[in-house]
Amino acid sequence: MIVTLTPNPSVDHAMVIGSLARGEVLRASESRLDAGGKGVNVSRALAANGAATLAVVPLGGHQGHLLADLLGTTGVTHRPVTLAGSTRMNVSVLEPDGTTTKLNEPGPTLSASENTTMIQTTLDAAEGADWLAVCGSLPPGATPDIYAALRAGAGARGVRFVVDSSGASFAVAVETRPTLIKPNHEELAELVGHALPTLRDVRDAARELVSSGIEIVAVSLGADGAALFTADEAAHAHASVSAPVSTVGAGDCMLAGLLHGLTSGLSIGEALVSGVAWGSAAVALPGSSVPTPADVRTVAPVLSAELPLSMELGH
Numbered sequence: 288m289i290v291t292l293t294p295n296p297s298v299d300h301a302m303v304i305g306s307l308a309r310g311e312v313l314r315a316s317e318s319r320l321d322a323g324g325k326g327v328n329v330s331r332a333l334a335a336n337g338a339a340t341l342a343v344v345p346l347g348g349h350q351g352h353l354l355a356d357l358l359g360t361t362g363v364t365h366r367p368v369t370l371a372g373s374t375r376m377n378v379s380v381l382e383p384d385g386t387t388t389k390l391n392e393p394g395p396t397l398s399a400s401e402n403t404t405m406i407q408t409t410l411d412a413a414e415g416a417d418w419l420a421v422c423g424s425l426p427p428g429a430t431p432d433i434y435a436a437l438r439a440g441a442g443a444r445g446v447r448f449v450v451d452s453s454g455a456s457f458a459v460a461v462e463t464r465p466t467l468i469k470p471n472h473e474e475l476a477e478l479v480g481h482a483l484p485t486l487r488d489v490r491d492a493a494r495e496l497v498s499s500g501i502e503i504v505a506v507s508l509g510a511d512g513a514a515l516f517t518a519d520e521a522a523h524a525h526a527s528v529s530a531p532v533s534t535v536g537a538g539d540c541m542l543a544g545l546l547h548g549l550t551s552g553l554s555i556g557e558a559l560v561s562g563v564a565w566g567s568a569a570v571a572l573p574g575s576s577v578p579t580p581a582d583v584r585t586v587a588p589v590l591s592a593e594l595p596l597s598m599e600l601g602h
């Protein structure tokens with residue numbers, strides 16, 4: 288069982304337009320709503336692939352009800368934490384060449400007692416789980432010290448702890464030494480404080496984090512695939528997608544596929560291939576859609592025989 292906490296979930300509103308132009312009236316040719324937020328997406332991808340998951344989601348206001356309704360259609364069981372404030376809506380604008388522009392709201396302000404309830408609800412939900420994944424940004428009022436409480440609670444219950452976030456709160460979360468972290472290329476560069484132009488630089492940065500006490504560092508690299516590092520193993524895999532539609536949620540699907548692989552007893556390399564297959568399959572789908580097993584089967588990930596260390600990233 289993989290339990291997720293999304294401290295700042297969202298209703299994801301995706302719109303397809305011809306091309307983005309500042310200051311213009313832009314008419315969307317398509318529009319869709321999905322239950323969103325990073326942990327919610329991890330749970331949605333797991334549920335779509337028949338894996339056991341439970342999502343803890345703070346919810347409030349009309350958009351909280353809407354998010355609960357959207358979640359209800361996905362087969363994800365969720366535990367709500369009721370908020371006085373309103374759940375946010377994040378907008379993504381998709382252009383025909385696959386470019387995705389995201390506009391993320393800050394989210395509702397959590398009170399001290401809502402924070403405490405969120406932590407306790409999560410730890411109760413995580414009882415007996417294989418993994419607790421805490422994913423996405425923190426809303427105003429949720430201070431990064433929630434990671435230490437969640438990390439300690441997960442450890443006391445023998446539950447492996449995963450964090451995927453960004454910015455200053457990710458740096459604080461990393462200090463709690465999660466079992467696994469899943470930065471993307473840019474987030475890893477921010478964590479170590481310098482640019483990482485090649486896979487060799489990514490490896491060195493990831494190994495720096497592994498030597499600080501994080502068991503597994505998985506780095507998603509967009510179209511360049513993903514790489515995974517432990518103290519004594521390293522792997523890289525990628526898959527090409529001929530017509531990318533939306534990258535929203537791709538990183539979350541990649542993390543879901545990886546955790547599913549690890550929970551199913553796959554090797555590090557095979558679990559990474561599973562992550563890349565789920566992530567790349569998501570890119571070929573609209574909005575924040577998550578792939579089904581049939582979608583995943585359309586992707587052919589390649590596990591590199593040797594780490595292509597001189598590979599230049601982001602081209």
Ligand SMILES: Nc1ncnc2c1ncn2[C@@H]1O[C@H](COP(=O)(O)OP(=O)(O)O)[C@@H](O)[C@H]1O
Pocket residue numbers: 470471472506507508509510511512513526527528531534535536537538539541562563564566567570
């Ligand atoms: N253009 C693309 N072509 C093929 N696969 C992609 C592409 N963009 C993303 N992916 C897949 O999705 C995963 C997550 O994407 P990435 O952009 O790194 O994550 P995040 O959404 O966290 O920024 C990648 O590891 C890769 O497997």
Ligand SMILES: O=P(O)(O)OC[C@H]1O[C@](O)(COP(=O)(O)O)[C@@H](O)[C@@H]1O
Pocket residue numbers: 295297299322323324325326328377391422423424425453534535536537538539540575
């Ligand atoms: O919590 P944040 O960082 O604002 O991100 C939330 C947004 O990211 C998503 O989880 C998608 O994440 P990725 O595109 O990074 O995989 C959306 O569903 C959501 O709107």
